[in-house]
Amino acid sequence: MVNGRDEIIGxxxxxxxxxxxxxxxxxxxxxxxxxxxxxxxxxxxxLDISSPHYAESRPQLNxxxxxxxxxKPPVDHLLIYSSCRILRDTESNVRTILEILNxxxxxxxxxxxxxxxxxxFKWLATSLIRPGLGAGF
Numbered sequence: 001m002v003n004g005r006d007e008i009i010g011x012x013x014x015x016x017x018x019x020x021x022x023x024x025x026x027x028x029x030x031x032x033x034x035x036x037x038x039x040x041x042x043x044x045x046x047l048d049i050s051s052p053h054y055a056e057s058r059p060q061l062n063x064x065x066x067x068x069x070x071x072k073p074p075v076d077h078l079l080i081y082s083s084c085r086i087l088r089d090t091e092s093n094v095r096t097i098l099e100i101l102n103x104x105x106x107x108x109x110x111x112x113x114x115x116x117x118x119x120x121f122k123w124l125a126t127s128l129i130r131p132g133l134g135a136g137f
Contacts, residue, residue: 010077068103
């Protein structure tokens with residue numbers, strides 16, 4: 001039981017290059033298997049497909065922010081295949097990522113088998129992406 005609920009609520013995020021579309025299903029299958037083992041119900045999947053010309057375009061990341069702000073019940077876990085899926089090409093998206101973390105409890109990096117609290121992942125993101133943001137994110 002999490003937050004007084006029987007279900008653990010999750011959402012997933014992925015970012016993939018148009019050159020590597022074949023890995024999308026494998027990544028999503030890995031996330032789904034992890035969620036099933038942990039008893040996490042994935043309410044929604046967000047998937048940004050990028051091209052070399054628009055590497056920083058992430059419309060699904062922006063949609064995730066809009067959704068989590070009003071999502072009922074609130075999100076327990078944000079599941080991501082790997083840290084590079086969210087931390088790559090994020091200079092222009094760091095504020096969106098940090099804002100999303102205000103609405104989730106934990107971030108699960110599935111292939112790394114690591115779970116961070118949202119606050120810990122904020123620290124990691126600001127340290128790796130843009131050290132100049134500091135702790136005041």
